[in-house]
Amino acid sequence: MKHNFRNWPVLLVLFIFSLPLLIMLTFLVVDTFTTKVPGTLVPNAFTLHHFRFLWTDLDDGRWGIYGVTLNTFIFAASTAAVVTAISVMAGYALSRLSFPARGFFLGSLIVLHAFPTVTLIIAIFLILQILGLYNTLIGVIIVKTALELPFGIWVMKGFYDTVPWEIEMAGVQDGASRFTVWWKLILPQVQPGLMAILIFSFLSGWSEFVLPMVLNPGTDAQVLSTYLATLLLDTNTNSDFNLISAVGLFYALPVVIIYLIFQNKLMNIYGGGTKG
Amino acid sequence: MRISITNFTKTFGDTTVIKDMSLEIESGEMLALLGPSGCGKSTTLFSICGIHRMNAGRLRFGDKDVTKRPPQERNVGVVFQNYALYPHMDVHANIAFPLKVRKEPRAEIDRKVLEIAALVHIEELLQRKPSQLSGGQQQRVALARALVRKPDILLLDEPLANLDAKLRLEMRSEIRRIQQQTGITAVLVTHDQVEAMSMCDRIALMNKGDIVQVCKPKEMYDNPASDFVAGFLGNPPIAFLDGIANDGEIRLANSEVALRLPSNVIDLSNGTQLRLGIRPEFFQPENDMKVTGKVSFVETQGREDLFDVTLTNGAVLRSIQSRGGDIKLGDEVTWGISREHILAFGPGGERL
Numbered sequence: 001m002k003h004n005f006r007n008w009p010v011l012l013v014l015f016i017f018s019l020p021l022l023i024m025l026t027f028l029v030v031d032t033f034t035t036k037v038p039g040t041l042v043p044n045a046f047t048l049h050h051f052r053f054l055w056t057d058l059d060d061g062r063w064g065i066y067g068v069t070l071n072t073f074i075f076a077a078s079t080a081a082v083v084t085a086i087s088v089m090a091g092y093a094l095s096r097l098s099f100p101a102r103g104f105f106l107g108s109l110i111v112l113h114a115f116p117t118v119t120l121i122i123a124i125f126l127i128l129q130i131l132g133l134y135n136t137l138i139g140v141i142i143v144k145t146a147l148e149l150p151f152g153i154w155v156m157k158g159f160y161d162t163v164p165w166e167i168e169m170a171g172v173q174d175g176a177s178r179f180t181v182w183w184k185l186i187l188p189q190v191q192p193g194l195m196a197i198l199i200f201s202f203l204s205g206w207s208e209f210v211l212p213m214v215l216n217p218g219t220d221a222q223v224l225s226t227y228l229a230t231l232l233l234d235t236n237t238n239s240d241f242n243l244i245s246a247v248g249l250f251y252a253l254p255v256v257i258i259y260l261i262f263q264n265k266l267m268n269i270y271g272g273g274t275k276g
Numbered sequence: 277m278r279i280s281i282t283n284f285t286k287t288f289g290d291t292t293v294i295k296d297m298s299l300e301i302e303s304g305e306m307l308a309l310l311g312p313s314g315c316g317k318s319t320t321l322f323s324i325c326g327i328h329r330m331n332a333g334r335l336r337f338g339d340k341d342v343t344k345r346p347p348q349e350r351n352v353g354v355v356f357q358n359y360a361l362y363p364h365m366d367v368h369a370n371i372a373f374p375l376k377v378r379k380e381p382r383a384e385i386d387r388k389v390l391e392i393a394a395l396v397h398i399e400e401l402l403q404r405k406p407s408q409l410s411g412g413q414q415q416r417v418a419l420a421r422a423l424v425r426k427p428d429i430l431l432l433d434e435p436l437a438n439l440d441a442k443l444r445l446e447m448r449s450e451i452r453r454i455q456q457q458t459g460i461t462a463v464l465v466t467h468d469q470v471e472a473m474s475m476c477d478r479i480a481l482m483n484k485g486d487i488v489q490v491c492k493p494k495e496m497y498d499n500p501a502s503d504f505v506a507g508f509l510g511n512p513p514i515a516f517l518d519g520i521a522n523d524g525e526i527r528l529a530n531s532e533v534a535l536r537l538p539s540n541v542i543d544l545s546n547g548t549q550l551r552l553g554i555r556p557e558f559f560q561p562e563n564d565m566k567v568t569g570k571v572s573f574v575e576t577q578g579r580e581d582l583f584d585v586t587l588t589n590g591a592v593l594r595s596i597q598s599r600g601g602d603i604k605l606g607d608e609v610t611w612g613i614s615r616e617h618i619l620a621f622g623p624g625g626e627r628l
Contacts, residue, residue, distance in 0.1 A: 164358065164360065166356040166357075166358055166359075166360035167360050167362060167363075169322075169327050169347075169354070169356070169360065170354065170356060170360040170362075170421075171362075171373075172326075172327070172347045172348060173325055173326075173327075173347055173352060173353070173354045173422075174373055174374035174377055174421070174425075175348045175351075175374055175377045175378060175425070176348070176373075176377045177348065180377065184373075185362055188364040189363065189364065
């Protein structure tokens with residue numbers, strides 16, 4: 001195939017600009033598997049010592065890495081499940097049904113989506129304390145879900161908007177109830193959106209740091225991001241940076257894998273709907 | 277099944293689309309709702325099937341009042357303009373959907389789907405997805421899906437609008453054949469007069485939310501109730517001459533030309549404003565009531581030629597003639613109007 005411009009200059013520019021990122025990632029991986037003499041850059045031996053957290057408890061009654069990982073998974077998965085379930089329903093309602101204050105809901109969705117959530121954190125902190133959900137995983141899940149919802153609903157509404165009205169009318173004419181029409185005829189059309197929201201909110205939950213740190217600071221139900229932060233501050237481990245890198249790699253790996261598998265589906269969010 | 281609409285009114289917000297309309301559709305009849313876009317024909321269709329709620333009036337299928345019934349309970353099959361096939365289901369599943377919703381047994385569903393597929397000639401397409409079908413095939417699937425549960429009424433919303441010219445001819449006769457074979461009462465919405473005239477038993481011509489005339493296609497063509505009806509039916513369209521009645525003649529506006537009026541309106545009082553409608557087939561060289569004008573437009577249509585003739589006062593007459601003449605643009609011609617075929621309309625457009 002003939003191109004109307006050459007590829008390599010573009011690739012070169014992209015490569016140069018990506019170089020800092022590439023170097024950092026390379027060293028993240030290299031550092032975790034090797035030892036070095038302090039002050040040098042080139043590693044001198046291969047080791048799995050930095051990954052010792054996988055088979056030994058590091059110290060002092062803290063949950064092992066697997067407990068923390070399980071917490072993170074529960075946190076991310078339930079956030080994703082609830083966000084997706086509510087988004088597919090709310091998105092449909094906003095796209096198709098005429099109900100009082102629909103315009104108001106649409107407007108506030110955008111505002112909430114753009115809202116700097118950190119400013120809400122004190123109010124949320126107080127509310128969770130009153131409810132007795134402070135320092136629990138459930139509390140963080142609820143807050144995270146609430147904050148993810150505007151985005152999810154907005155994207156799902158966009159997907160529903162691309163489904164032709166006639167399909168729905170045809171379904172109703174064929175004798176199906178509105179619910180059957182939604183479940184059997186419309187939902188399959190917006191499945192790419194549903195998948196995208198599911199994966200996106202899972203990844204977002206997996207990497208969430210601020211909410212668990214502020215609202216769930218205890219050690220009972222830590223997630224990986226806060227676990228990593230405590231490692232950094234912990235004097236017991238003497239700020240073992242290679243250990244921290246290894247934990248970081250362990251933490252980032254699922255994200256990379258999920259992204260590699262589902263990148264096409266995730267791109268749908270920005271493509272904005274099903275293809276013809 | 278007989279459909280009767282009485283005093284139907286439909287408003288969207290502040291705009292009244294249809295006001296106080298009444299219409300009777302006989303059992304087994306195919307009726308066309310014909311009209312320009314925005315005249316309320318689709319609104320009427322969607323009110324019959326229940327997608328739109330009627331603001332006022334009554335709708336009865338046979339003896340049953342269905343005004344307040346939801347679409348699911350009306351047993352009406354609809355074919356939408358873009359067919360609205362379910363893209364994630366294959367053709368079999370598409371056609372079977374109305375039966376599945378009713379929870380009919382599997383064997384029964386399969387039998388009915390095959391039966392209806394044979395009727396619309398799509399037996400070999402049942403395993404395909406809608407995206408793998410041509411426009412005409414999608415149309416057949418949509419028809420099959422609408423007919424499979426034996427609805428009382430079949431509604432077609434511009435069913436041929438998305439097809440190319442050749443397929444349109446084919447599907448026109450196909451839809452008619454299927455309608456006659458099943459004997460179903462059908463309502464067809466279209467803006468194409470040829471479609472309406474060739475497919476339907478009767479035409480209801482609509483304009484601005486009103487039914488202007490309801491009758492058989494031929495009768496509507498020969499005997500239009502108003503200049504709107506006359507102008508809407510016929511291709512090439514009818515030409516109009518404006519003038520004033522004077523002693524059994526019409527004096528054309530801004531000219532000295534006077535023409536004898538047809539015998540049914542010959543005794544109009546002098547000074548009455550008139551509008552004459554002359555169809556292209558009645559303005560021919562051999563007719564006796566001659567007018568002279570300049571050929572201002574020539575269009576070759578293959579078997580026939582279409583001419584526009586501009587009279588001295590600027591009015592335009594159309595003529596359609598079989599090919600053969602060597603008339604060129606700009607020629608002066610003196611052709612005749614068939615007097616008894618002139619349609620006369622009053623100043624408000626009403627037929628005289």
